[in-house]
Amino acid sequence: MDLLAQLRAGLPDEAILTDPDVTGAYARDMAGFCDAGSPVAVVLPRTVEEVQHVMRTATALRVPVVPQGARTGLSGAANATDGCLVLSLVKMDRILEINPVDRTAVVEPGVINATLSRAVNEHGLYYPPDPSSWEECSIGGNIGTASGGLCCVKYGVTAEYVLGLDVVLADGRLLTTGRRTAKGVAGYDLTRLFVGSEGTLGVVVRAVLALKPQPPRQLALAAEFPSTAAACEAVCAIMAAGHTPSLLELMDRTCVRAVNDFARMGLPDTTEALLLAAFDTPDPTADLAALGALCTAAGATEVVPADTEAESEMLLQARRVTLHALERIRSATMIDDVCVPRSQLAAMLDGTAAIAEKYDLTIGVCAHAGDGNTHPTVCFDPADADESRRARASFDEIMALGLELGGTITGEHGVGVLKKEWLARELGPVGLELQRSIKQVFDPLGLLNPGKLF
Amino acid sequence: MDLLAQLRAGLPDEAILTDPDVTGAYARDMAGFCDAGSPVAVVLPRTVEEVQHVMRTATALRVPVVPQGARTGLSGAANATDGCLVLSLVKMDRILEINPVDRTAVVEPGVINATLSRAVNEHGLYYPPDPSSWEECSIGGNIGTASGGLCCVKYGVTAEYVLGLDVVLADGRLLTTGRRTAKGVAGYDLTRLFVGSEGTLGVVVRAVLALKPQPPRQLALAAEFPSTAAACEAVCAIMAAGHTPSLLELMDRTCVRAVNDFARMGLPDTTEALLLAAFDTPDPTADLAALGALCTAAGATEVVPADTEAESEMLLQARRVTLHALERIRSATMIDDVCVPRSQLAAMLDGTAAIAEKYDLTIGVCAHAGDGNTHPTVCFDPADADESRRARASFDEIMALGLELGGTITGEHGVGVLKKEWLARELGPVGLELQRSIKQVFDPLGLLNPGKLF
Numbered sequence: 001m002d003l004l005a006q007l008r009a010g011l012p013d014e015a016i017l018t019d020p021d022v023t024g025a026y027a028r029d030m031a032g033f034c035d036a037g038s039p040v041a042v043v044l045p046r047t048v049e050e051v052q053h054v055m056r057t058a059t060a061l062r063v064p065v066v067p068q069g070a071r072t073g074l075s076g077a078a079n080a081t082d083g084c085l086v087l088s089l090v091k092m093d094r095i096l097e098i099n100p101v102d103r104t105a106v107v108e109p110g111v112i113n114a115t116l117s118r119a120v121n122e123h124g125l126y127y128p129p130d131p132s133s134w135e136e137c138s139i140g141g142n143i144g145t146a147s148g149g150l151c152c153v154k155y156g157v158t159a160e161y162v163l164g165l166d167v168v169l170a171d172g173r174l175l176t177t178g179r180r181t182a183k184g185v186a187g188y189d190l191t192r193l194f195v196g197s198e199g200t201l202g203v204v205v206r207a208v209l210a211l212k213p214q215p216p217r218q219l220a221l222a223a224e225f226p227s228t229a230a231a232c233e234a235v236c237a238i239m240a241a242g243h244t245p246s247l248l249e250l251m252d253r254t255c256v257r258a259v260n261d262f263a264r265m266g267l268p269d270t271t272e273a274l275l276l277a278a279f280d281t282p283d284p285t286a287d288l289a290a291l292g293a294l295c296t297a298a299g300a301t302e303v304v305p306a307d308t309e310a311e312s313e314m315l316l317q318a319r320r321v322t323l324h325a326l327e328r329i330r331s332a333t334m335i336d337d338v339c340v341p342r343s344q345l346a347a348m349l350d351g352t353a354a355i356a357e358k359y360d361l362t363i364g365v366c367a368h369a370g371d372g373n374t375h376p377t378v379c380f381d382p383a384d385a386d387e388s389r390r391a392r393a394s395f396d397e398i399m400a401l402g403l404e405l406g407g408t409i410t411g412e413h414g415v416g417v418l419k420k421e422w423l424a425r426e427l428g429p430v431g432l433e434l435q436r437s438i439k440q441v442f443d444p445l446g447l448l449n450p451g452k453l454f
Numbered sequence: 455m456d457l458l459a460q461l462r463a464g465l466p467d468e469a470i471l472t473d474p475d476v477t478g479a480y481a482r483d484m485a486g487f488c489d490a491g492s493p494v495a496v497v498l499p500r501t502v503e504e505v506q507h508v509m510r511t512a513t514a515l516r517v518p519v520v521p522q523g524a525r526t527g528l529s530g531a532a533n534a535t536d537g538c539l540v541l542s543l544v545k546m547d548r549i550l551e552i553n554p555v556d557r558t559a560v561v562e563p564g565v566i567n568a569t570l571s572r573a574v575n576e577h578g579l580y581y582p583p584d585p586s587s588w589e590e591c592s593i594g595g596n597i598g599t600a601s602g603g604l605c606c607v608k609y610g611v612t613a614e615y616v617l618g619l620d621v622v623l624a625d626g627r628l629l630t631t632g633r634r635t636a637k638g639v640a641g642y643d644l645t646r647l648f649v650g651s652e653g654t655l656g657v658v659v660r661a662v663l664a665l666k667p668q669p670p671r672q673l674a675l676a677a678e679f680p681s682t683a684a685a686c687e688a689v690c691a692i693m694a695a696g697h698t699p700s701l702l703e704l705m706d707r708t709c710v711r712a713v714n715d716f717a718r719m720g721l722p723d724t725t726e727a728l729l730l731a732a733f734d735t736p737d738p739t740a741d742l743a744a745l746g747a748l749c750t751a752a753g754a755t756e757v758v759p760a761d762t763e764a765e766s767e768m769l770l771q772a773r774r775v776t777l778h779a780l781e782r783i784r785s786a787t788m789i790d791d792v793c794v795p796r797s798q799l800a801a802m803l804d805g806t807a808a809i810a811e812k813y814d815l816t817i818g819v820c821a822h823a824g825d826g827n828t829h830p831t832v833c834f835d836p837a838d839a840d841e842s843r844r845a846r847a848s849f850d851e852i853m854a855l856g857l858e859l860g861g862t863i864t865g866e867h868g869v870g871v872l873k874k875e876w877l878a879r880e881l882g883p884v885g886l887e888l889q890r891s892i893k894q895v896f897d898p899l900g901l902l903n904p905g906k907l908f
Contacts, residue, residue: 099795099797100693101690101693101694101796101797102693102795102796102797102826124696145639148637152636152637157639159643160614173884174884175888176882176884177885179862180795180860181795181862182606182793182796182824182825182826182865183602183793183822183825183862183866184864184865185599185862185864185866186862186864186869186873186880186881187650187869187877187880187881187885187886187907188647188651188893189647189649189650190888192643193642193643193646193647196641196642196643213698236555239554239557240554240555242578243667244667281736282735282736282737283736339633339635339637339638341553341556342636343553372556373635373636373637407633407634407635408635408638408639409640410638410640411635411636412639415639415640415641419640423640423641426640428630430623430627430628430630431644434629434895434896435641435642435644437895438892441894442888
């Protein structure tokens with residue numbers, strides 16, 4: 001086959017997989033409700049030059065290419081299309097440099113988030129973005145989807161930590177964007193254009209990342225509320241008072257009960273909403289006390305501050321296992337990712353509860369409450385056609401509600417194939433047209449991750 | 455005249471200026487060495503619809519448009535071109551909303567930076583970007599040039615505070631980008647594309663800005679060093695130790711002496727470099743003590759921490775008057791804006807001193823040292839042709855040095871007309887081509903701020 005022969009001219013044999021039993025494993029990410037096709041081959045380059053060879057070959061033969069990281073994404077952005085070449089970056093996994101004076105790291109895209117985090121920790125540094133898949137997800141994937149995590153309320157999303165990129169373009173040319181400096185305003189910000197572009201504009205092969213000094217270990221608190229409204233009132237009061245917690249998470253009743261059933265964590269089963277907060281400040285105990293008082297004022301029935309790091313970790317563990325716990329309720333879950341202005345959080349939660357009732361579904365909501373970023377998780381049985389239909393309908397209705405409340409259809413998971421019909425609604429016709437024109441500039445043949453985003 | 459007649463159809467008479475004595479005042483910003491042409495008219499719209507009318511008219515008649523803020527820019531990006539329409543946004547100066555729960559402000563582009571800062575302060579909030587022109591410069595201009603300031607070492611640049619924009623496109627259509635939420639990854643990041651685009655892609659008519667909680671008042675310290683190398687060593691040690699000062703500025707000997715001559719501030723006239731640092735943390739005295747110890751270890755001959763806010767302000771005042779002080783040395787100054795990785799700061803300062811010697815010029819350097827962002831300021835007499843030539847040559851050589859050290863030609867002032875020949879060198883051919891293609895997408899007729907950036 002012409003494609004394989006040409007690929008072999010610039011790639012070692014072991015970097016090209018064609019056995020359908022093997023390539024099938026690269027067909028999809030972790031998103032539900034998303035179609036995936038069959039790739040003709042999977043390539044696993046180890047160098048920038050090999051990626052350039054792949055893209056040159058794909059352009060010459062007009063073969064679509066799906067760039068792929070660790071496939072932990074939740075929007076189908078890394079799903080194969082029929083006849084595509086999957087370009088997996090997982091073998092390009094070297095940390096090339098860590099510089100404590102410049103507070104930068106230079107990495108290849110396949111580096112695992114947790115690997116980088118631990119490596120920079122050894123230099124007293126901190127790479128904040130911490131998606132819940134951080135033990136498995138890759139930095140390249142984080143850049144492709146502009147991933148967030150628990151840290152965002154204080155430290156922001158991946159986009160804030162990407163200073164510069166090396167990108168292989170659709171035609172194989174190498175583009176360097178951005179800078180290695182703390183500041184820089186020379187020309188349009190192409191770096192940010194690539195962050196969150198889901199592999200549709202180019203293939204990130206190297207990234208210069210900004211690092212923070214390692215903060216003190218965080219100390220957490222849990223607060224029980226008799227209603228989600230009261231919990232949201234506490235969130236608003238905390239933010240309006242000028243607090244900057246390192247984490248501010250909300251779990252609704254469904255999540256709390258699911259976690260108890262799953263892990264016997266002894267959470268307060270009767271609570272309507274649990275708020276988890278943490279500080280990584282010099283005096284977290286004092287800060288937690290102030291925050292706890294605001295919770296009490298908002299109606300919290302109990303406020304439990306951790307005294308030790310170990311206690312903190314136990315509290316946070318509840319949040320970390322929530323998705324797994326919800327997955328036990330039905331055989332499948334569909335996790336949404338609507339972000340609203342935090343002043344609209346209560347309306348978003350109330351509306352989501354009403355949608356669950358309307359469609360007779362279990363929808364557990366945990367939220368990065370400090371960001372207004374909710375993850376309503378619809379539990380359903382894919383074997384039940386009617387329940388599946390209702391699940392999909394509720395999922396869409398939740399996005400509509402988010403837009404109505406001034407929010408976005410995706411706070412951190414991306415658009416992929418899952419939400420591409422919704423992107424047009426959020427962007428409007430002018431925005432959509434410009435976005436398509438930008439795609440056209442970078443990928444005139446439409447070979448990079450076709451059918452994603454738009 | 456057709457243009458004026460058509461403009462009058464959608465603008466009140468007083469919003470259109472045509473008297474050359476008046477319009478001449480709108481011809482240029484604060485950059486030296488930059489050509490400026492004569493506008494045919496200046497328009498001062500007060501509404502989004504009026505801006506749309508201006509752009510529709512300009513497109514219909516193929517008249518180039520120069521969007522303009524408060525004209526405090528330092529790269530000539532707001533300079534008129536012959537026959538252009540100057541579109542001044544200064545009358546669109548309303549703060550539309552300040553929301554302490556969402557920590558957002560919604561503003562029109564003509565709002566003065568200091569006006570916004572004070573307004574949000576009253577809500578316990580903080581808008582960090584603080585270019586030295588903050589009392590005069592406009593938010594729209596700050597967005598156009600992605601302005602920085604003294605705050606950046608801790609709080610970053612303007613780009614980090616722009617969540618969403620309303621932009622009038624070249625053809626008069628209105629585009630809304632971004633979001634009002636803390637996070638959002640729906641589609642390509644067009645917001646960031648506009649930040650720093652210097653009016654070449656569209657006209658920003660509204661911005662949603664992120665705010666921070668107001669930090670405690672900062673407390674400052676001054677440290678004298680026997681060499682710039684020792685001061686830079688201290689900067690590296692401070693950052694490597696994980697400190698996050700709210701300000702970390704360096705003034706070289708030329709700056710210190712100029713300030714003393716100008717303002718009789720009693721700075722140590724014999725010092726080779728003065729470092730100013732501040733903390734806005736809960737315990738600034740302790741943090742300053744730790745930072746001071748690092749200065750001493752790096753060779754500081756004296757370390758003077760302020761005990762009070764008033765003392766702090768006196769120390770920082772020296773930095774704030776530096777440019778005015780340097781302007782006294784010769785009749786003109788040309789301020790450069792090269793940013794290098796902070797580990798290269800000493801090399802940048804040494805190299806700049808060598809360039810000053812080579813060209814027999816006075817070049818005072820102050821630097822946002824924590825960012826590696828130097829502002830070498832070339833003092834010269836424009837009436838002296840030879841000195842002017844040497845000034846321009848030294849300015850260019852400083853940029854070349856910055857690029858050589860892994861830096862950028864502009865950390866925060868922008869490209870405008872001053873540095874457009876240098877942009878190509880920094881971006882390289884692939885980057886430049888893509889940037890031009892993006893310009894083409896937004897402004898196919900090339901009417902928006904022609905001759906700037908590229």
